[in-house]
Amino acid sequence: MKQISFFAIALAVAVFSSSCSKDDDKDTTKPVIELHEPADGDTLFIGYETHLEMDLSDNVKLKSYKVDIHNNFDGHGHTKSATTDVAWTFTKSWDVSGLKNTHIHHHEIEVPTTINGSPIAKGNYHFMLYCTDEAGNESYVVKNVVVGVGIPHEE
Amino acid sequence: MKAFITCLLLSLLLSRGVYSQHTYTLSGQITEINGEPLTGATIAIKKTQLGTLTNKKGQFTIPSLSMGKYTIQASFIGFITVFDTIEIKGNCSINIALQPNMVELDEIVVRENYENTRNRKEVLSIEVIKSDFIIENNAGNLVKTIEKLPGVYSMDVGSGFSKPVIRGMGFNRVAVSENGIKQEGQQWGADHGLELDQFNVEKVEVFKGPMSLQYGSDAIGGLIAITPSLAPMVNKVFGEVSLIGKSNNNLLGLSAMCGLKHNKWFFKTRITEQHFGDYKIPTDTFVYLTRPLPIYNGKLKNTAGYERDLATTIGYSGTKVNSFITISNVYQKTGFFPGSHGIPDINRVKDDGNARNIELPNSNVNHLKIINNNIIKLNKWKGFIDLAFQNNHRQEWAKFHTHYGNQPLPVSNPDLEMDFKLNTYTANLKIDSQNDSLWHHIIGVNADYQHNTIDGYVFLLPEYKRITSGAYFVETYNLSKKVKVTGGLRFDVGAISIKAFHDKILQQYLGNMNIYTPNEIAFYSQRSYGINKQFNNLSWSAGLVYNPDFQQTYKANIGRSFRLPGANELASNGVHHGTFRHEQGDTSLVSEKGYQLDIAYTFSNDLFYFSINPFVSWFSNYIYLNPTGNWSVLPHTGQIYHYNQAKALVGGGECTINYEFHKNFTYESSLEYVYLQNLTDGYPLPFSPPLSVLNSITWHWHSETKTLEEFHCKLEHQLVTAQERIARNEETTNGYSLLGISINNSLRFGKTKFNASFQIQNLLNTKYYNHLSFYRKLNIPEAGRNIQLIIKIPIN
Numbered sequence: 001m002k003q004i005s006f007f008a009i010a011l012a013v014a015v016f017s018s019s020c021s022k023d024d025d026k027d028t029t030k031p032v033i034e035l036h037e038p039a040d041g042d043t044l045f046i047g048y049e050t051h052l053e054m055d056l057s058d059n060v061k062l063k064s065y066k067v068d069i070h071n072n073f074d075g076h077g078h079t080k081s082a083t084t085d086v087a088w089t090f091t092k093s094w095d096v097s098g099l100k101n102t103h104i105h106h107h108e109i110e111v112p113t114t115i116n117g118s119p120i121a122k123g124n125y126h127f128m129l130y131c132t133d134e135a136g137n138e139s140y141v142v143k144n145v146v147v148g149v150g151i152p153h154e155e
Numbered sequence: 156m157k158a159f160i161t162c163l164l165l166s167l168l169l170s171r172g173v174y175s176q177h178t179y180t181l182s183g184q185i186t187e188i189n190g191e192p193l194t195g196a197t198i199a200i201k202k203t204q205l206g207t208l209t210n211k212k213g214q215f216t217i218p219s220l221s222m223g224k225y226t227i228q229a230s231f232i233g234f235i236t237v238f239d240t241i242e243i244k245g246n247c248s249i250n251i252a253l254q255p256n257m258v259e260l261d262e263i264v265v266r267e268n269y270e271n272t273r274n275r276k277e278v279l280s281i282e283v284i285k286s287d288f289i290i291e292n293n294a295g296n297l298v299k300t301i302e303k304l305p306g307v308y309s310m311d312v313g314s315g316f317s318k319p320v321i322r323g324m325g326f327n328r329v330a331v332s333e334n335g336i337k338q339e340g341q342q343w344g345a346d347h348g349l350e351l352d353q354f355n356v357e358k359v360e361v362f363k364g365p366m367s368l369q370y371g372s373d374a375i376g377g378l379i380a381i382t383p384s385l386a387p388m389v390n391k392v393f394g395e396v397s398l399i400g401k402s403n404n405n406l407l408g409l410s411a412m413c414g415l416k417h418n419k420w421f422f423k424t425r426i427t428e429q430h431f432g433d434y435k436i437p438t439d440t441f442v443y444l445t446r447p448l449p450i451y452n453g454k455l456k457n458t459a460g461y462e463r464d465l466a467t468t469i470g471y472s473g474t475k476v477n478s479f480i481t482i483s484n485v486y487q488k489t490g491f492f493p494g495s496h497g498i499p500d501i502n503r504v505k506d507d508g509n510a511r512n513i514e515l516p517n518s519n520v521n522h523l524k525i526i527n528n529n530i531i532k533l534n535k536w537k538g539f540i541d542l543a544f545q546n547n548h549r550q551e552w553a554k555f556h557t558h559y560g561n562q563p564l565p566v567s568n569p570d571l572e573m574d575f576k577l578n579t580y581t582a583n584l585k586i587d588s589q590n591d592s593l594w595h596h597i598i599g600v601n602a603d604y605q606h607n608t609i610d611g612y613v614f615l616l617p618e619y620k621r622i623t624s625g626a627y628f629v630e631t632y633n634l635s636k637k638v639k640v641t642g643g644l645r646f647d648v649g650a651i652s653i654k655a656f657h658d659k660i661l662q663q664y665l666g667n668m669n670i671y672t673p674n675e676i677a678f679y680s681q682r683s684y685g686i687n688k689q690f691n692n693l694s695w696s697a698g699l700v701y702n703p704d705f706q707q708t709y710k711a712n713i714g715r716s717f718r719l720p721g722a723n724e725l726a727s728n729g730v731h732h733g734t735f736r737h738e739q740g741d742t743s744l745v746s747e748k749g750y751q752l753d754i755a756y757t758f759s760n761d762l763f764y765f766s767i768n769p770f771v772s773w774f775s776n777y778i779y780l781n782p783t784g785n786w787s788v789l790p791h792t793g794q795i796y797h798y799n800q801a802k803a804l805v806g807g808g809e810c811t812i813n814y815e816f817h818k819n820f821t822y823e824s825s826l827e828y829v830y831l832q833n834l835t836d837g838y839p840l841p842f843s844p845p846l847s848v849l850n851s852i853t854w855h856w857h858s859e860t861k862t863l864e865e866f867h868c869k870l871e872h873q874l875v876t877a878q879e880r881i882a883r884n885e886e887t888t889n890g891y892s893l894l895g896i897s898i899n900n901s902l903r904f905g906k907t908k909f910n911a912s913f914q915i916q917n918l919l920n921t922k923y924y925n926h927l928s929f930y931r932k933l934n935i936p937e938a939g940r941n942i943q944l945i946i947k948i949p950i951n
Contacts, residue, residue: 026838028881063784070558070790072498087560089668093786116667126498130793136782136883138793142444142498 030139031058031131033065038127043146044069046120049107051152057101058133066093067109068128071121072144085121088112088147097134111147122148181241182216183249185209185229191636192705193253194272196231211705211761229253236388273360278641278698278712280755280768282307282361289353290912291867291899293399293945295406297353301379305809305825306363306768308844310927313458314404314434314938315489316348320927321363322770323805323829323844324376327721328747330366333381334481334526335539337370339579339605340547341616343721346495346733346929347549350485350522352464354397354410354427357384363809364753364770365716367694368643371601371625375716375749383479383528386421386470387414394950399429403916403941404459405510406431413950421470421479430461432510437922437939443499451506455935459511460489477530488519494933496553496732515570516553522546539599541583549575555612558790559664565612572732574610579603595631597643600624607722613732617656617683619722623649627694642697648689649719649746653726655685661729671788679789684726686742692717698753710755720744724778724798730789734932737787737795738780744800749774762815769808777803779833779840782883801835821853830880838882845878845888845926864908865901870894878926888931891923910947917941 037053044050056062069090090109096102112120125147130140185196192213199206200217203225209215220243227249230236234253241249273283282304294300298317302309308320321329331338331349341347359381366374387393394413400406408429415422433454440447450456466483490513493503507514523546531538553572555564565571585599602624609618627645634640662680665671671679698712727740751772758765781799807829815821826848831840851871858864877890897914920940924931 028838028883028885028887030884064786066786066793068790068792071560089558089560089790091788091790116669126791128791130786132782132784132794134784136784136794138782138884140444140793142446144500 027060027133027135028137029059029133030137031056031062031133033129033131033139033141035129035141035143038143038145040143041146042143043148043150044109044111044125044127045150045152046111046122046147047113048111048152050109050111051107052109053103053105054129055101055103056096056099056131058137060100061134062096062099062102063132063134064093064095064097065104065129065131066091068130069109069125069145070128072124072126073121084118086115086118087121088115088125120147122146178219178221179243180216180218180246181220181227181243181249182214182246183251184213185215185231185251185253186213187234187253190252193231193234194705196229196234196253198251199228199230201226201228211759274757275700275702275708276639278639278700278710279366280306280363280710280712280753280770282363284359284361286357287910289356289359290397290910290945290947291897293353293912293914293943294916295401296348297351297356297359298349300353301359301361303849304361305811305827305849306829307361308827308927310345310842310929311925311937312346312348312929313455313460313489313492314406315429315431315458315460315462316487318342318347318349319379320842320844321361321377321379322807323831323840323842325842325927327373328376328718329379330370330374330377331379331381332370333483333524334383334479334528335541335583336524336526336543336545336581337373337603338522338524339545339577339603340520340522341549341575341577342373343616343723344733346491346518347520348487350487350520350547351381352410352425352427352462352466352483352485354412355384355425355464355466355483356381358382363768364712365694365696365714365749365751365772367647367692367716368627368629368645368696368714369597369599371603371645371647371694372623372649372692372717372719372746375718375747383468383481384423386472387416390417391415391951395947396950397945397947399943399945401431401941401943403938404431404434408462419472421472422468424467425465427462427464430511432459434458435939436936437920438936441934441936443494443933446499448494448499448501448504450504452510453939454510455492455930456504456507457490457512457514457517458492459513460487460517461513462487475532477528479526479528481524481526481528483524483526485522486519488513488517490514490517492930492933492935494935495930497556499933516551516572518549518551520547520549522548535589537587537589539583539585539587541581541585543579543581545577545579545581547575547577547579549573549577551611557612559660561663561667562612562660569612571611572613573615575607575616576609577605577607579605593633597629597631598627600626614656614658614682614729615727615732616723617726618654619651619726621649621651621719621722623647623719625692629696637703638699638701640697640699643695645694647692647694647717649692650687650689651719651722651725652687653683653685653722655681655726656683658682658729665788675788679729679787682727682729684728684740684742686726688725688742690719690746692719692746692748706758706760708755708757710753712753713751714753715748715750717749718747720746720778720798730787730792735791735793736780737789737792739795739797741798744778744798745776747774747776747778747800749777764813765811767808767810770806772805774801774803774805776800777833777840779803779882781836799835801833803840804830804832804834805840806830819854819856821855822851823853824848824850833882839880841882841885842927843878843880845890846876848874850874862902862904863900864903865899867897867899869897869899871897875923886932886934888924888926891921893921893923894918906951907949909949910945912943912945912947914943915940916943 034055071087127143127145196209229251298309298319309317311317362378366378397410399408410427412425463486468481470479496516526543529540551573588596605621625647629643631641658680665676696714701709753770755768780796811825813823828846831843853869855867873893878888
């Protein structure tokens with residue numbers, strides 16, 4: 001029985017010494033996005049620049065953010081619109097590398113009136129904002145927005 | 156308690172029936188030819204109800220025999236049954252030696268100590284379970300049921316279907332074989348379950364560790380081997396009906412089997428059907444992307460489904476040749492929670508007023524297998540020839556949707572999102588020497604041919620053809636009665652040919668945006684890279700098993716295994732519909748290679764069982780998805796994930812204690828732990844299962860004479876710790892603890908014995924998350940309380 005317990009203890013130590021070895025403090029914390037504008041239900045006005053305002057932060061260092069706007073016409077998937085109007089898609093990224101936190105405020109997203117000569121399709125769109133940190137952790141938020149006609153309020 | 160004491164008294168009274176006649180005792184020992192005792196062998200006296208099982212030392216005692224001539228029958232699984240005539244004139248003792256029979260297992264499979272005997276012979280760490288375990292622990296599907304085994308985990312896709320994980324290795328790193336044929340479906344997908352009928356499974360062996368030696372690619376992390384049910388020994392007609400009901404998802408199921416054994420011929424057929432509704436989760440909201448979303452009536456919308464399975468075996472057992480043909484078909488259809496396909500929003504998760512309908516999105520999978528197993532007996536050698544054809548047809552349906560405004564509605568089947576047809580042809584040939592006292596030789600070759608074709612409006616996995624073949628030998632040498640060493644070598648050649656796919660719609664869409672360079676457009680619209688690639692692999696394994704006495708077993712095994720990269724890992728490029736990630740394959744990937752060292756110690760006596768089983772593995776080039784930090788320009792995607800190869804370390808183990816502290820009570824405890832680490836980038840590998848401890852107390856008793864012949868009542872507690880070791884872009888998962896109760900009864904009415912299994916899973920309706928589940932990433936908790944009843948009635 002002595003022999004057994006010795007063997008068992010040796011094995012148990014072998015198992016749990018591997019499990020107790022300290023992990024390197026590798027960064028798996030995602031950046032935090034606090035998107036103020038646009039908000040859910042906001043309208044992006046055709047022919048105008050959209051107001052983007054947000055705070056980005058990370059426990060280590062941020063890297064980049066990306067805005068992705070695409071249609072959400074049927075509220076389910078992304079079925080093709082019935083009209084000849086063309087669905088608008090916007091993709092652009094900005095560099096914020098080296099910063100730990102930053103306040104972003106700009107008007108660089110312009111909603112065009114036409115795409116290759118055809119009028120832009122009005123309706124429901126998804127406004128997605130992605131952000132990465134230097135380690136490759138990624139987070140994103142989605143806002144349901146409307147692309148429509150009108151004049152934006154002055155901020 | 157009063158009832159319990161009454162029952163006890165009754166059983167005592169009944170079992171001590173009045174025998175005034177003068178009787179004698181027959182005792183003895185059953186051993187192997189080489190003298191090693193056989194534990195749990197059956198000794199029966201024909202034309203009487205008398206019989207028993209041998210104990211740890213192979214000994215048995217049959218009391219209460221009156222004077223006369225009897226025929227005795229000694230049998231053990233895997234051995235040739237011996238019949239002998241004895242005359243009882245007084246107390247008498249006999250010794251019986253059984254010869255191994257590698258082929259025909261008799262029907263009396265349900266036996267306490269078979270697992271132990273198997274364990275003592277196998278060099279690798281192995282868990283053996285049989286149909287009674289599956290009934291008692293039934294958790295919806297085979298994988299979820301065997302999750303109770305230490306070192307085995309299940310990756311769940313809703314309530315109906317799951318895929319297996321062994322010691323942190325899942326997807327294509329675990330092989331599942333049935334009747335010696337490796338099952339080939341779309342194992343790479345997180346939402347693809349295993350297509351098997353759990354009612355048609357009589358015995359499962361789980362090998363924890365590299366099994367490439369006999370199974371080639373994919374068995375790098377382990378093997379779940381489902382062994383065939385074999386013919387009964389005597390001519391008869393037999394059958395069985397099982398009924399199952401579950402409260403959580405209102406599941407109703409029926410499985411019926413009938414068979415015939417007549418001289419050399421054997422026939423068996425089984426049909427299984429199960430229908431279930433949406434499953435209940437103990438919450439009314441879930442939070443996804445900071446947005447709270449409602450769960451109506453506590454039911455996860457559109458997770459209903461059904462399963463319809465059929466299997467037929469026809470067999471011939473001659474003196475020189477055994478041949479079996481098994482045709483099986485498994486069909487599974489299940490809905491997906493609409494929030495899991497696309498961004499969840501309030502409109503999509505709204506109650507549709509029906510908990511049993513299967514709407515879009517959904518998946519349906521059909522797996523057809525035709526397997527022919529042959530055994531040819533030639534003096535001291537046996538030849539095994541296994542031939543198989545499998546067709547796995549997987550479809551995913553979702554309302555037509557596209558991010559590319561220029562993509563037209565498909566003309567036929569507009570809502571067919573994806574369609575994979577995978578045909579696999581397999582031929583295995585093996586020659587096995589009969590187990591003489593010293594040497595055991597196995598030599599074999601395998602060949603597989605696969606052809607995958609695709610359809611649907613979403614591109615994910617390319618079409619490909621793959622051929623693999625390997626040759627191996629395994630030598631086992633009995634150094635002494637106590638020590639056995641085994642070693643083997645295998646060489647494999649594999650070739651894969653992947654068809655390129657250039658997406659013209661995507662090319663036009665990106666071109667229309669007028670902002671991308673021709674190079675960028677070419678990169679994104681190349682959805683798969685056309686390549687022809689060849690892989691050579693060497694596998695080996697060496698181990699020993701040492702049984703110093705009847706109670707202890709020591710094992711050590713070291714092996715090298717491999718896995719061919721999958722077509723998705725090599726050649727896909729684009730958005731994965733399920734993860735919303737841009738995943739990019741790499742045509743330069745080489746075979747994944749792993750080395751594993753596994754050590755085991757087992758102690759067991761009549762009352763106490765203890766085992767500890769640590770292991771460590773090292774991979775020279777583990778394939779994983781690495782976040783590149785570069786944005787994809789495709790809509791609804793973040794950064795590009797690239798298939799990289801890294802050095803990886805996996806370690807951990809299992810420990811089990813089983814103690815019968817009172818003749819009616821058993822305590823059982825098992826612990827499982829696995830540590831997965833990417834050594835190249837320093838992060839944990841994804842899908843690391845958390846530490847789990849399972850404790851249970853079983854109240855059991857057995858009576859030969861009462862209607863309630865067998866009674867087991869188990870109270871079980873599972874503790875799972877939090878998983879904070881995550882890869883980038885995984886979520887940490889909190890720990891939890893679950894309570895469960897199961898009551899299993901065997902009732903006898905005359906000659907008919909039937910089983911009733913009653914279970915309450917998640918007794919306290921605890922809200923918890925399984926780190927490995929498909930719906931985990933949506934923050935959807937696991938199923939709530941479930942009350943379940945299974946009744947199994949044999950028909951003879």
